[in-house]
Ligand SMILES: [Zn+2]
């Protein structure tokens with residue numbers, strides 16, 4: 001039975017999503033459908049922030065993250081590689097750790113140096129710790145983290161739309177970068193509400209689909225569209 005373990009890597013989690021949801025996604029979902037689900041669960045997560053409901057935020061953002069993995073599988077992007085090349089223990093914008101975008105009022109993206117010495121985090125959990133170091137949650141409010149997440153989801157959506165319109169290689173590369181930025185913002189909110197993502201995923205996905213308990217998942221399109229926490 002496919003499952004996510006507390007020490008799974010990001011790639012193993014992405015593979016789990018493929019094993020359980022890949023078939024259903026390929027048959028029944030367009031990239032647009034997958035994107036809509038990524039967005040709607042993220043927005044429900046933001047509602048949890050407004051309502052000060054940590055559980056609501058937690059479960060909805062875990063689901064949004066899993067839909068993001070479905071998009072990555074659909075487009076054959078290995079998100080772990082993209083995350084590491086964009087955030088090698090450095091902020092992707094100011095190139096420091098912790099991020100100094102605010103103090104230094106960085107207006108233009110600095111390129112990541114070629115001679116990064118830091119070791120790539122091994123597991124999903126190690127990556128979350130890395131994001132806590134780059135973007136300490138104490139430096140901004142949870143609401144601020146939520147707004148940043150919404151912004152990045154908008155940019156990711158734009159990159160998908162642009163690629164679907166033009167089918168250009170450079171637009172495809174933009175999707176990977178925006179997906180990595182979105183991942184970092186999801187981790188930012190999880191760090192703010194002190195959610196251990198790999199532990200929660202291993203509980204939610206202890207075996208097969210978390211709802212129908214099948215692999216491949218047999219939840220119908222219609223059922224998923226109405227599914228909410
Ligand atoms: Zn920065």
Ligand SMILES: [Zn+2]
Nearest residue numbers: 209212217219
């Ligand atoms: Zn299912």
